[in-house]
Amino acid sequence: MVAPQRAQRSHVLLGYDGTGDAALRWAVEETRLRGLDLTICHCWHWPYPEGHEDPRVKAALQRAGENLLRQGVRQAGDLGAPGKVHGLLRRGPVSDTLVRESGDAELIVVGSHERRQVPAGSTAVRLPACTHRPVVVVRRYGRPRGLVVVGVDGSESADAALGFAIEEAALRESDLRVVYAAWEPGVVPDWELPLFTDRKKLYRARAAELDELVRPWTERYPKVPVEVSLLLERPREVLLDAADGADLLVVGDRGVAGVDPLLLGATSSAMLHHAPCTVAVVPPRDAAPRAA
Template structure:
């Protein structure tokens, strides 16, 4: 679905980015793709400043850091084809531009309670047209994917089933169906009858998952319907997940939001690794 030429990972020497290195190396090996390790460096002065020695020193340090990241991957995956990319500028723009043909873009992530609004983990998936994976400390459990009948959710299902097959993990498809503000006016009566809501939304969930069960018959998959909001359902599921996979935007989202409300909440608060999947591919 997201056929790319390589897996891209951002590296800045932090423990979070070293986790991202390990994740991305495994992804590249499983997907039989080369790995691109990217480090972005910034000039210490405005362009008008003429201290070339200072600029050269910062660029040199960036090169050393990048080489260290590449060597870490080489130690763990000696047969993997690895390319280092040293780019001038901020990490957001570097990864956005370098990732245009990536199978996925992998980044380290702050702990859930310490993420600033300007975090690359929030900005990048809102603009990238490729899957963005924000890696957190390893956890056990299934691959969890959010379902709501949207195009973004179908793309997320495809990514999640492939990930479950590659990692040989079970998959849980979760639908938090309590969204009175999302459906057309004609469907509002569903929220006065919980049994009918479960019947209608359960059918949506089963239809969404069915084609992927055919494509990935060896994946152990189950569907989970919750009569709570999508945000509540997915945050609860994230507590037991190895990876949680969501579309960039669901049904009934506010256009002005960078990410859909549920996806934004998961990137900020989920304890596990979060994969954000765009509904469109550039």
């Protein structure tokens, strides 16, 4: 069900390390589309055990961080960021810092190298499991293809993911493809298991759920072209295939399996590791902050 329009946050928060400009370009584009300011956060850290600090080396590391941050702020201005651009230098782990600084952010943007698989311990994987804000993990930035894809299921976060996706599609004047891959017998409640012995009944039941989920959003955004796909297949393979050729893939942070609150759902995690495009991971609305 469509929730009441929430108050818009003040800025987009970008985690910036200076390696490539895809995430910076995406963040600037988000500020332009949403009419928000941009906060660029760079984290530096002392790489050796506490008690072994050399003040001169420590000062040099901090100055390097300051210079990198100035570079990012300057580049954001050159790219046409429409509002204020704030630089934020912090010492500490990136994920923990971005969680702390994201309280009044509309969304968080971080980069991911363009290789096919994202390392398991990277910020791109850890951050979406810890924050209560949408996280956009940018693989590349190029010519728009005009397509946003969202994966949905029967979970609490599916409605939030769909809302984020259709808003992005509207802002970008893109098409939206809603994908429900409904073959997950291992994670549904026991009372639903008999549905998996009759594919026609399962399809009808999931089609009714999908219509109930999608209809309020298409009524709110009638100008967004929406294609809806319901497939009795496993989500991972279906979503990876659907994301090929998309500008953005949107998923909820956890599916119907009810995983540990400090972990991402299996499908969301797989998309971050393997999707060919930028991925947004969206928590349920009004989600409480989680430990980083």
